[in-house]
Amino acid sequence: MAIHPTAIVDARAQIDASVTIGPYAVIGPEVRIGAGTTVGPHAVIEGRTTIGRDNRIFQFASLGGIPQDKKYAGEPCELVIGDRNTIREFTTFNIGSPGGGGVTRVGNDNWLMAYVHLAHDCIVGDNTIFANNSQLAGHVEVGDWVILGGFTVAHQFVRIGAHAMTAMCSLLFADQPPFVMSQGQPAQARSMNFEGLRRRGFSAGRVSAVKAMHKALYRDGITLEEAKQRIADLAAATPEAAPDVTAMLDFLARVSPQRGIVR
Missing domain, CATH: 2.160.10.10 (Hexapeptide repeat proteins)
Structure with missing residues (x-):
């Protein structure tokens, strides 16, 4: 020694x-x-x-x-x-x-x-x-492969899902789902961490499914419950993305109504 x-x-x-x-x-x-x-x-x-x-x-x-x-x-x-x-x-x-x-x-x-x-x-x-x-x-709970930009601050009890990423000086007052990239004060969802997923070996099919999840959550103007159902349907359409769909749905199932997700 x-x-x-x-x-x-x-x-x-x-x-x-x-x-x-x-x-x-x-x-x-x-x-x-x-x-x-x-x-x-x-x-x-x-x-x-x-x-x-x-x-x-x-x-x-x-x-x-x-x-x-x-x-x-x-x-x-x-x-x-x-x-x-x-x-x-x-x-x-x-x-x-x-x-x-x-x-x-x-x-x-x-x-x-x-x-x-x-x-x-x-x-x-x-x-x-x-x-x-x-x-x-x-x-605060932080999933695998998360990247936090410098000076990121997370409020107590916030959860950050696997493969998520924040930009510098982001303030998280709500849960950040898996794969999401956020930025701002308070943080807002900007995109999904597509380049990070590719670097970690995600196939084109899995990346495409993550894009579809992002669209359901943030682009189509539907409720969170409707988005969950649409995301669940992706597992049948893209079987290779089933673990990613499960990860997203498990995360969303634990979101507090008071806190919500980054928008």
């Missing part, structure tokens, strides 16, 4: 022998860090925080701090981070809260740039990119 002599590592922390910890880092007693992970100088990892394998945590990151929630009273909540994530400078990830399941969770292979904030009880999937200063309030 390569621990710099100026680092402060609690003897009760569970750290794999292959972990590297840089100068002046602070590691708390309830922290667990998996093989191959590196922790940069001056990083602070505290609370009930579990970090998987081969993560790169840069200098001045703050992981596992208590929620910025006045109701929090010291309950045993957690932060769980998966494998192969890049966590850049001055990021702040809080543990969960009793009112939100008690766990803030980050998946695998995410690229989280400087000053990203994950509040209590956020759930982040796999293969996401959060550009600098992306900020998630409490209880």
Whole structure:
């Protein structure tokens, strides 16, 4: 284990022998860090925080701090981070809260740039990119392959579906369905993330089905319930797109009437 002599590592922390910890880092007693992970100088990892394998945590990151929630009273909540994530400078990830399941969770292979904030009880999937200063309030859910432009801000309890994308300085006050590209303050749907889907190997048929979903949701002037039915019909017309249709319908089924979707 390569621990710099100026680092402060609690003897009760569970750290794999292959972990590297840089100068002046602070590691708390309830922290667990998996093989191959590196922790940069001056990083602070505290609370009930579990970090998987081969993560790169840069200098001045703050992981596992208590929620910025006045109701929090010291309950045993957690932060769980998966494998192969890049966590850049001055990021702040809080543990969960009793009112939100008690766990803030980050998946695998995410690229989280400087000053990203994950509040209590956020759930982040796999293969996401959060550009600098992306900020998630409490209880936000982010699906796989999402890209957040710099300075994107998501209101508490907002959900962002898989393969969605936001432009710089977008403010999300409503749920953003899968595949949607949004921009604005508040954010509005501008298109679907077609180029991203092609880069991830989506066939022409699947991309065409996503275009049809966008048309139903945003171009044809029909109600959300009518759009759901039209989207459901796409699974029979384009069987290869059935998983994409299911993902969209599952997301829309959980939309709060008070919050709605980006329009």
